[in-house]
Amino acid sequence: MAGMTKPQKKSFAEMLRGLFVGGEPILRHMAQSSSKTVKKQAEKYSHHLVRRKILTHLAKEFDGKGIYVFDRGNDDKAFFTFLRHESNVQFIARLKSNRLVVLKETGVIMKVGDIPQGKYEVFLMNRHNTAVDTRATFTLVIQHHLEGKQPIRLLAYLRDEFSSEQIVEMYLQRWGVENMYKRAKQKFKLENIRVLNHQKFVNLVSLIQFAVNVSTMAFFAIQKLTHALISGVYFCYQKFLKQKSLGSNIDSFITFLQSSLKPLTFHSLNPPNLQLSLLSIRSLQKLGSF
Numbered sequence: 001m002a003g004m005t006k007p008q009k010k011s012f013a014e015m016l017r018g019l020f021v022g023g024e025p026i027l028r029h030m031a032q033s034s035s036k037t038v039k040k041q042a043e044k045y046s047h048h049l050v051r052r053k054i055l056t057h058l059a060k061e062f063d064g065k066g067i068y069v070f071d072r073g074n075d076d077k078a079f080f081t082f083l084r085h086e087s088n089v090q091f092i093a094r095l096k097s098n099r100l101v102v103l104k105e106t107g108v109i110m111k112v113g114d115i116p117q118g119k120y121e122v123f124l125m126n127r128h129n130t131a132v133d134t135r136a137t138f139t140l141v142i143q144h145h146l147e148g149k150q151p152i153r154l155l156a157y158l159r160d161e162f163s164s165e166q167i168v169e170m171y172l173q174r175w176g177v178e179n180m181y182k183r184a185k186q187k188f189k190l191e192n193i194r195v196l197n198h199q200k201f202v203n204l205v206s207l208i209q210f211a212v213n214v215s216t217m218a219f220f221a222i223q224k225l226t227h228a229l230i231s232g233v234y235f236c237y238q239k240f241l242k243q244k245s246l247g248s249n250i251d252s253f254i255t256f257l258q259s260s261l262k263p264l265t266f267h268s269l270n271p272p273n274l275q276l277s278l279l280s281i282r283s284l285q286k287l288g289s290f
Contacts, residue, residue: 052082059087067158069174072096077124077133084136084157092171095153100125101140102132112153117142119164122155141167184208187254212254219253236260 055068068083070093083091097113101122109125109132120140124133139156141164156167185191188208195201222234237256238248246252 048076048079051079055083055087055089059089064089066090067092067170069171070094071174075099077127080124080138080155080157081133081136084138090156090158092154092156092158092167094171095140095155097150097153099153099155100129101138101155104137112140112142115140115142117144117151139167143168145172180209180212183251183254184212187212187251187258215254215257216250218257219250 051074058068064087066089068089068091070091072094074093075096080091080093083089095112097111099112100109101112101115101120101124102109103115104121104123120142121137122140123137125131126133136157139158141154141156142151143154143164144151145168152168152171154167154171156162158167162170184205188211190205190208193204195204222230222237225231237253240246240256240259241248241252244252244255246255
């Protein structure tokens with residue numbers, strides 16, 4: 001261990017104590033960086049293992065059907081190769097601006113951040129960027145979709161032909177799904193809840209998602225129905241928006257329900273003492289503090 005940095009020494013110490021990720025020893029994957037802590041390095045490798053395990057399971061369950069969509073956090077050549085050659089699934093992934101690709105038409109190697117708007121057929125480089133991986137052709141789409149913003153850069157492997165606009169639209173649909181889970185996590189303080197086993201956690205998430213779905217259906221229903229009781233709820237909701245300076249959307253409607261319906265109100269970490277007293281407030285004041 002002579003000549004090793006402190007993070008590297010720590011990583012070997014953890015190896016000796018039997019640190020495994022996903023049931024696999026990670027000795028050869030650890031202590032590779034002299035600047036990153038063992039925790040950072042372990043988390044990165046664990047992320048790759050779990051991601052592959054999930055994709056392998058889903059690809060088998062859905063028999064390769066569907067189109068998988070990934071954000072920039074999954075910009076990884078090895079992962080794209082895994083999706084194309086091992087899982088054989090269709091996907092659309094957002095790229096970072098420094099991703100190197102090879103334009104099939106010209107053979108020029110370029111960063112996607114330097115490529116003008118358009119649709120291209122491209123190859124990826126190998127692991128160390130020393131050669132071109134010609135086993136598969138990918139579609140690169142660079143498209144301006146928001147005024148004043150950088151163009152969106154997407155790498156896709158699709159069996160059918162789609163226009164640039166269609167590919168961008170399919171990618172952007174992930175925002176709706178992501179916001180749905182983000183809403184459940186934030187509105188119901190999901191990260192602050194601890195359960196004893198995985199199945200209980202799954203049940204809890206299912207109940208929360210059910211509550212979100214019911215709230216969403218109610219949000220659209222109260223804007224259409226003319227029943228007196230429903231109109232009264234809508235009137236109270238509009239009054240709530242003015243009091244809280246909120247906009248009319250699903251998030252504010254869930255907040256309105258949480259403040260109006262006790263079953264949907266989460267309990268604080270230190271709830272107030274609700275024990276009833278046998279004496280009146282005046283009698284307690286005469287007794288003074290204990």
